[in-house]
Every structure is written in C-alpha cells, then in structure tokens.
Amino acid sequence: MKVGILGGGQLGRMLLQASANYVVETSVLDKESDCPAAHLCHHFVQGDITDFDTVYRFGKGLDAITIEIESVNVDALEKLEAEGVPVYPRPSAIRTIKNKITQKAFYRQHDIPTSxxxxxxxxxxxxxxxxxxxxxxxxxxxxxxxxxxxxxxxxxxxxxxxxxxxxxxxMVPIHKEIAVIVAMSNQGEVTLYPPAEMIFDPVLNLLDYQLSPAILPEQVLWKAEAIALKVVKHLNSPGLFAIELFVDKNQEVLVNETAPRVHNSGHHTIEANYSSQYDMLWRIILNYPLGNTDPILPSAIVNLLGAEGYTGKAKYENLEDVLKTDNVFVHLYGKTETKPGRKMGHVTIISKDYQDLAYQANKIKHLLKVIA
Amino acid sequence: MKVGILGGGQLGRMLLQASANYVVETSVLDKESDCPAAHLCHHFVQGDITDFDTVYRFGKGLDAITIEIESVNVDALEKLEAEGVPVYPRPSAIRTIKNKITQKAFYRQHDIPTSxxxxxxxxxxxxxxxxxxxxxxxxxxxxxxxxxxxxxxxxxxxxxxxxxxxxxxxMVPIHKEIAVIVAMSNQGEVTLYPPAEMIFDPVLNLLDYQLSPAILPEQVLWKAEAIALKVVKHLNSPGLFAIELFVDKNQEVLVNETAPRVHNSGHHTIEANYSSQYDMLWRIILNYPLGNTDPILPSAIVNLLGAEGYTGKAKYENLEDVLKTDNVFVHLYGKTETKPGRKMGHVTIISKDYQDLAYQANKIKHLLKVIA
Incomplete structure (x- = not known):
C-alpha cells in the first residue's frame, strides 16, 4: 500500500518510525529537504503542502493520504478524495478544523460545549x-x-x-486543561485514549509538561469522553483526532480546540500505551483492527523547546544526565537549527508513581536545554 | 554524527527506527535496493558487504560504522579502524566470532565454559x-x-x-537455551539484559518462541551473567553482543555462540525494556550513557517465518486476529517475497503473567502464517 504524508515535521517522523512495523510504501511532501521526516520514507518529494498542484500531483496515484499538519491545500485533497484516494481525515473535517472560525461554528452548530x-x-x-x-x-x-x-x-x-x-x-476560568485522543476506523468504530492533563507555559503558550492518565473525578472523565466522541462523530471521518478540553472551576467540560491528526499531547503513547497514536493511525489507514489504548504505565511528557536567547546550530545541554535516568525516553527531532520556542524534541517518563513522574518532569525541565 | 550500517535486513530496520530518537545521519550498505532498511536511512548505498573496496569506500568519511550481520569484509573494517573510523564492535571481535572455529578456540583460550x-x-x-x-x-x-x-x-x-x-x-544434554545481551561502552562500562529463554524448532533450527526474563535458579543466573560478561571482556570491544548459552541437565552453563551485534533474541526489548537493544547500540555509538536494561513487563517473542510450501509475494494469514489481541505488538519486516523459513516478522507479547505470555505465544504461532 502506498501512503503519502503531507508535512515532514516531528509528527511525520514518529509516524514513519511506527510505519516500519507494517508493510507500507511511504511518501512525504515537505518544502524542506532536511525536515525531520525526509530520510525515513521511501519517497521524499520537496514541495509546498499549501499549493494545489503540488498536493494534487503528490497524492494522485497513492492508495491513501494523511496529514501531520492542518495547514494544507484542502481543495487538492477534496479533488483527490473525489477521484477515489482516501484521505485521513476527510478533507471536510480538515476544512472545518483548520479555520478557527469555522471550527467554533461547528461546535455551536452541534451543541458541543465550548466557550x-x-x-x-x-x-x-x-x-x-x-x-x-x-x-x-x-x-x-x-x-x-x-x-x-x-x-x-x-x-x-x-x-x-x-x-x-x-x-x-x-476566557474560561480554567481548572485543568486536558486532551483526549480519539481514533475512528473506516467502519466507524471508535476508541479513546485516556485523557492527558497539562499545564501551559503562560509566555510561549506551549505545553509545559503533561501527565497521563489525567487525574479526574469520574463525572468529569465521562463528560470529557462524551464530548470528545461527539466532536469526532460530527466530523464524520475516519482518522485520529486530538480534542483539547478545558475543565472549568465548576467541573464543566468545554472544547478548546481539535487537531485532525496525531498530536503533541499523544507523544507518550509511544512508550506508555499498548498501541501508540502513530501505530493507531497506521491501523486505520491499513484497515487493520483498532489498537489497544490502555496505558502500560502512567507517564509524563516534557517538551524540549529551543531556549530563549539562542538561535543557530542546536546543542543539547545536560542531555547525558537525562539519558542516565532509569525511566526516561528521549526523542530528539533532528532539527539542525534551534530558535526560541521551537519544538526540538520531547522526553517521556513512565512510572507507576505519579509523584515520581512529577519529580522527574520538573528535574528534566530544569536540566535539559536546547542552546546554540 | 555520520554512522554507517553494514547490512540492511530487519535488524538494520529496527536499528534505524530507534535512530530517529536521536540526531544521527545514517547510511546503509546492502546489495538489495529494496531491503528492509533501505528507505529508513539518509543515504542508501547498493553494494556487497563482503567486498573489500565496497566496504572501505562506504566507511571512509563516516564517523562510526556498525554491522547488523557478521558476514562482512573484516579486512576493510580493520583498515577503516586503523585510519580512525570507530567500528562497533571492533573488527578483531567480529573476526573472532564470524568463524565458528576461531570462536570456539577463543572460548577455550580464555577458559570460557563451552561444549x-x-x-x-x-x-x-x-x-x-x-x-x-x-x-x-x-x-x-x-x-x-x-x-x-x-x-x-x-x-x-x-x-x-x-x-x-x-x-x-x-552434543550437550540441554535443559534450557538462554541468551544474554551485553552492552559495552567506549569507556568499558558494561550492562546486561535479563536472560531470555527459548525453545528451538528441531527442523528449522530457528527460534520457536522466547520468554524473557528467563525463569532460572539464582545460581544459574549468576553463572550465565558471569560467563556472558567474561565473553565480552575478552572480546575487548565496545558494542552490543548476544551470548547464547546452554543450561545443561546438571545446571552447568556453557556458551553456545556469540553474536557481535543486535540479535533476534533481543527484539522484545523494543517494547518490554526501558532501553531496547537498538537504543542501547545508538547510545554506545553516540557516546551517551548506557541505558536501563530493566524489563517494564515480562515478554514473549514469536518469530514469523515463511510457511513451508509457500514461495512468492508474502501474505499474512490471520494478521487481523493477532492485531486484535490487547497486549501484542506486530513487527513486519517489509520483505516482499516469502520462502519457507525466511524471517518475515515477529510478534512481541507483554504481560505480567507468564501463563498469559505462553498462551498468547502458542495462539499466535498457530494462527499467524506467512503464505504466498
């Protein structure tokens, strides 16, 4: 089966790592020939994922196509879909989500709780x-x-x-921010990953660190799952979706945003869950049974962002200390150049002990720096 | 860092999957342009790993070189080593091991128990x-x-x-066959994985299924570890080694064979151990601290071999049933053609319950067939 990925960033990289567990011929379209995913596929095509002709030519002749970023040319994907190339998720879902105005309107239209x-x-x-x-x-x-x-x-x-x-x-009076990843098969079967719980950095608005499974009262968990399922049901498309939710001070659950693809909030599933989000998307595309979303152990993710004040060839300060930690998995995305706030890698910690997760996450956040 | 791998089979494939967690520029040399690892590296070079000039040209200019099979041109590796290219393991270790006569003589010379x-x-x-x-x-x-x-x-x-x-x-009156994987860093630090225990198919002489950690009396475990360490100490080389051992009816432990590379008996470490054997070899090559060999959960491996009587384009019978099993990880090597006994993939099962491991392994062995 010939499968193309629009975008060759770190999500594409991890998707391709997972692809090598199955029999699939992969292509990647990205404008940078040294992007993180360029060397891990059968066919790399250099080009602009927002250009109609480029995307159409890339997708024509493939057996399926998926995305690792939503800023793609949806018109080309719609034409490809109309001509029989399955797209994960459907272009209609990408179109709804990629514009934040239509995304909010979608929630309102379907009575999905949102701010x-x-x-x-x-x-x-x-x-x-x-x-x-x-x-x-x-x-x-x-x-x-x-x-x-x-x-x-x-x-x-x-x-x-x-x-x-x-x-x-x-503005919502936020108690917690959580994310639920939902997978839908070609047959419309769905499965959910346990929610992950996160704290955002107020300056960069990027993930600070994340715990999974989130610690939630059962009623809140049920609401979150029901809402995430409703989002995916109304997007009406096979594929993998990450639904970011707010839990407010009154324990109400509201959708913040949805991503129609593998997502930063699911990195931990590589080591911490039986079927990772990347494995799951391949199962969907290859028309295999959905995987098991159960956690093997609880986990935390620390994102590794380019440090403030450093631009240039990336260096990983104190990487050795982190690699010495017993229950830690380091993922570097192979980006040559760092700049402040750029996603350069992540570290996953697994432990049955939530206190150990928090301790290690904080330690790694303070220790590991991407400088130049 | 530019690292070359001699051989592009499934071991190279899994090594490259693991490489994408770090920053490394990879090259693969193999005579087949559609070998399992060809599309997962930065630079694929088509050529014969047993030919002096081909190996020398491939290795010259690299920062390090490793192997995924021992039938390589050792003379070329020795020349590369002499000219300053680190080779994992050292060519002297490959030379000792790749000929079974010199390998046995090596055990005798160093008083390492063997038949x-x-x-x-x-x-x-x-x-x-x-x-x-x-x-x-x-x-x-x-x-x-x-x-x-x-x-x-x-x-x-x-x-x-x-x-x-x-x-x-x-012939040794075999009670059990076990394997111990040992890693040695550039600084001479060593670490061992828990032994794996296996049953061989008497016809194909290939792994039937494997349990890890092996169930051994403490005295036998200690002997196995001491012997495995002695082998690696006398090979006197950084790298990753798999030491296959017999435990005889008198609980004596004897070395059967050593592999100077990542090994079939370590596939389970991808999901079942904190640092997989593939991750470990990258840590050694990149001069990072050695990883944690502890198991996250006990595991079993079922090898997926081409079924008797089928040669041609591979089909995976009952793959869907296996993919539905909750605690199972499927690895297909992407080889287009199957033939009887060819290694086409493996399945890892993880569970805290050894009975569940044995049950699932047997079920999968009977269910999953590679036919044409």
Missing amino acids: EFIITEARKELQEHLSFLPAVHKTGEGGYDGKGVQVLKELKDIDLGFDVPAVLEK | EFIITEARKELQEHLSFLPAVHKTGEGGYDGKGVQVLKELKDIDLGFDVPAVLEK
Missing part, C-alpha cells in the same frame, strides 16, 4: 466587545504553536488584537 | 571421531539461520557432515 465567542473581521470591531473581555483572540487561519493567539484582558490590550478574520473567545 | 569440540578440515576426518558423537557439525564460515549446521548422531549421519573447515561440537 462563548464572537467572530471579528477586523481589529476595530474589538471596541464593540469590551464587556466580553477578558477573552482570547485567535486568527481564523495560520495560527500555530502559540502564533495567532492573543489574550485580551482589558481595553488597553485591544491594539494587540488581530486585524484579520478572527474569533474572540471568552 | 567440547574437534576441528575438522574435511568430511573424511569425521570417521576418526565416531566415539565423539552425538555432536553438531558447524561450518567455520557462512553458517546462518540454521544453514551450515548439521546434527550427527551416529555413523550413518557422517555423510551429512561438511567437507569444508568446520567444528564438531559435542
């Missing part, structure tokens, strides 16, 4: 919504890794808002 | 050693996967012996 929101076409409209603050302003298109996201607390912040179509989301 | 043996230059010499039977006749060079190995029980079997330099090994 209140207002759509803004231009920055000046924010003046009319001062009573709606504090809120988070997010551009419809092009936001990624904290870009295109701005917290607006009060009048003086309004100049920081975006002067492009965007969505203004009412 | 009694006689070196034969030609088949006719076997006549002189009838009182030594039953014994196993093994060719010095070129034996692999049961080829070049012949059991000689009595006079009438002598015609089956080899008419090339070979070693006649006295």
Whole structure:
C-alpha cells in the first residue's frame, strides 16, 4: 500500500518510525529537504503542502493520504478524495478544523460545549466587545504553536488584537486543561485514549509538561469522553483526532480546540500505551483492527523547546544526565537549527508513581536545554 | 554524527527506527535496493558487504560504522579502524566470532565454559571421531539461520557432515537455551539484559518462541551473567553482543555462540525494556550513557517465518486476529517475497503473567502464517 504524508515535521517522523512495523510504501511532501521526516520514507518529494498542484500531483496515484499538519491545500485533497484516494481525515473535517472560525461554528452548530465567542473581521470591531473581555483572540487561519493567539484582558490590550478574520473567545476560568485522543476506523468504530492533563507555559503558550492518565473525578472523565466522541462523530471521518478540553472551576467540560491528526499531547503513547497514536493511525489507514489504548504505565511528557536567547546550530545541554535516568525516553527531532520556542524534541517518563513522574518532569525541565 | 550500517535486513530496520530518537545521519550498505532498511536511512548505498573496496569506500568519511550481520569484509573494517573510523564492535571481535572455529578456540583460550569440540578440515576426518558423537557439525564460515549446521548422531549421519573447515561440537544434554545481551561502552562500562529463554524448532533450527526474563535458579543466573560478561571482556570491544548459552541437565552453563551485534533474541526489548537493544547500540555509538536494561513487563517473542510450501509475494494469514489481541505488538519486516523459513516478522507479547505470555505465544504461532 502506498501512503503519502503531507508535512515532514516531528509528527511525520514518529509516524514513519511506527510505519516500519507494517508493510507500507511511504511518501512525504515537505518544502524542506532536511525536515525531520525526509530520510525515513521511501519517497521524499520537496514541495509546498499549501499549493494545489503540488498536493494534487503528490497524492494522485497513492492508495491513501494523511496529514501531520492542518495547514494544507484542502481543495487538492477534496479533488483527490473525489477521484477515489482516501484521505485521513476527510478533507471536510480538515476544512472545518483548520479555520478557527469555522471550527467554533461547528461546535455551536452541534451543541458541543465550548466557550462563548464572537467572530471579528477586523481589529476595530474589538471596541464593540469590551464587556466580553477578558477573552482570547485567535486568527481564523495560520495560527500555530502559540502564533495567532492573543489574550485580551482589558481595553488597553485591544491594539494587540488581530486585524484579520478572527474569533474572540471568552476566557474560561480554567481548572485543568486536558486532551483526549480519539481514533475512528473506516467502519466507524471508535476508541479513546485516556485523557492527558497539562499545564501551559503562560509566555510561549506551549505545553509545559503533561501527565497521563489525567487525574479526574469520574463525572468529569465521562463528560470529557462524551464530548470528545461527539466532536469526532460530527466530523464524520475516519482518522485520529486530538480534542483539547478545558475543565472549568465548576467541573464543566468545554472544547478548546481539535487537531485532525496525531498530536503533541499523544507523544507518550509511544512508550506508555499498548498501541501508540502513530501505530493507531497506521491501523486505520491499513484497515487493520483498532489498537489497544490502555496505558502500560502512567507517564509524563516534557517538551524540549529551543531556549530563549539562542538561535543557530542546536546543542543539547545536560542531555547525558537525562539519558542516565532509569525511566526516561528521549526523542530528539533532528532539527539542525534551534530558535526560541521551537519544538526540538520531547522526553517521556513512565512510572507507576505519579509523584515520581512529577519529580522527574520538573528535574528534566530544569536540566535539559536546547542552546546554540 | 555520520554512522554507517553494514547490512540492511530487519535488524538494520529496527536499528534505524530507534535512530530517529536521536540526531544521527545514517547510511546503509546492502546489495538489495529494496531491503528492509533501505528507505529508513539518509543515504542508501547498493553494494556487497563482503567486498573489500565496497566496504572501505562506504566507511571512509563516516564517523562510526556498525554491522547488523557478521558476514562482512573484516579486512576493510580493520583498515577503516586503523585510519580512525570507530567500528562497533571492533573488527578483531567480529573476526573472532564470524568463524565458528576461531570462536570456539577463543572460548577455550580464555577458559570460557563451552561444549567440547574437534576441528575438522574435511568430511573424511569425521570417521576418526565416531566415539565423539552425538555432536553438531558447524561450518567455520557462512553458517546462518540454521544453514551450515548439521546434527550427527551416529555413523550413518557422517555423510551429512561438511567437507569444508568446520567444528564438531559435542552434543550437550540441554535443559534450557538462554541468551544474554551485553552492552559495552567506549569507556568499558558494561550492562546486561535479563536472560531470555527459548525453545528451538528441531527442523528449522530457528527460534520457536522466547520468554524473557528467563525463569532460572539464582545460581544459574549468576553463572550465565558471569560467563556472558567474561565473553565480552575478552572480546575487548565496545558494542552490543548476544551470548547464547546452554543450561545443561546438571545446571552447568556453557556458551553456545556469540553474536557481535543486535540479535533476534533481543527484539522484545523494543517494547518490554526501558532501553531496547537498538537504543542501547545508538547510545554506545553516540557516546551517551548506557541505558536501563530493566524489563517494564515480562515478554514473549514469536518469530514469523515463511510457511513451508509457500514461495512468492508474502501474505499474512490471520494478521487481523493477532492485531486484535490487547497486549501484542506486530513487527513486519517489509520483505516482499516469502520462502519457507525466511524471517518475515515477529510478534512481541507483554504481560505480567507468564501463563498469559505462553498462551498468547502458542495462539499466535498457530494462527499467524506467512503464505504466498
């Protein structure tokens, strides 16, 4: 079976690591010939995943196509789907999700709990919504890794808002942020991974560290699972989805965002769960039975981001100390150049003891630095 | 760091899967352009690993070189080593091991317990050693996967012996066959994996199924560890080694054979141990600290061999049933063509319950077939 992946970043890299457990001929499309996934596939094609002709030519003749990033040319994927190439997830699901305005509208349309929101076409409209603050302003298109996201607390912040179509989301009194990964097969069977629980860095808006399974009251777990399933049911597509959720101070559960692909919040599943999110996506694409989402052991993820103040050839400070830790798995993404906040790798810790997970995660966060 | 691998089979494939957790530029040399590892490296070079010039050209300019099979051109590796390219393991260790005559002589020289043996230059010499039977006749060079190995029980079997330099090994009253994987760093630090315990198929002489950690009396475990360490100490080389041992009816431990590389008996370490044998070899080559060999859970391996009577394009019968099993990990090596006895994949089962391991292993052995 010939399968193509749009995007050759770290998610593509880990997807290709998992692909070698099965019989599959892989192709990757990315504009950088030295991207993290370029050397792990049968056929690397250098090109722009947002360009119609490039994506169409790449996908034509493949038996299936998937994505590792949602900023792709959806028109080309729709044409490929219409011509019989299965796309994971369906282009309609990618289209709904990739624009944060249509994504929010989708939740409202299907009565999926999410924060209140207002759509803004231009920055000046924010003046009319001062009573709606504090809120988070997010551009419809092009936001990624904290870009295109701005917290607006009060009048003086309004100049920081975006002067492009965007969505203004009412700030939720967050108790916890969790993520649920859901897999749907071609036959419509679904399975869920246990929720992961995370703390965000207020500056970079990137994952700080994550624990899995999340520690949640049963009622909250049930709500989270029901909501995540409802999202995927209405996206109506086989594939793998990560649903990021807020648990508010009243134990209500609200969808924050959905990713229509393997996701940062699922890295731990490589070592900590029977079927990893990457293995699961291959099972879906190859039309194999869905895998077992049970954890083997609880786990934590520490993301390894380029340190502030360093740009250039990456060096991994104190990597040896981390590699000496007994229950730790290091993943470096092979990116030559570091810059502040760039995702350069992650470390997974597994332990039956949650205190050990927290201790090791904190230790690694303080120890391991990507400098230049 | 630029690292080359001689051989592109399934061991190379799994080594490359593990390499993508670190920053390393990989090259593979193999004569088949569609070998299991060809598409998972930065640079694939098509060529003969037994040819001096090919190996020398491949290795020159690399920062390190390793092997996934011992039938390589050792002269070229010695020249590369002399010119400053580190080779894992050292060519002297490969040379000692790759010929079964020098391997046995090595054990004798260092008082390492092994079965009694006689070196034969030609088949006719076997006549002189009838009182030594039953014994196993093994060719010095070129034996692999049961080829070049012949059991000689009595006079009438002598015609089956080899008419090339070979070693006649006295049959050991085997109670158990076990394997211990030992890693040695550049600094001479060593670590051992828990022994694995196996049952061989009397026809194909290939692994039937394997349990790990082996169930052994403490005294036997200590002997096995001490002997495995002694082998590696006298090979005097950084790298990863698999020492196959017999435990006889008197609980004595004897070395059967050593492999100077990642090994079939260590496949389970991918999922069942903190640092897999593949991860460990990268740590050694990259000069990182040695990994943790502890098991996360006990495990079993079932090898997936081409079924008797089928040659041609591989099909995996009942694969779906196996993929439905909760605690099972399937590894297919991506070989297009199957033939009887060819190593096509393996399945790892993990469970804290040894009875479950044995049950699942037997079930999978009977269920999963590679046909054409």
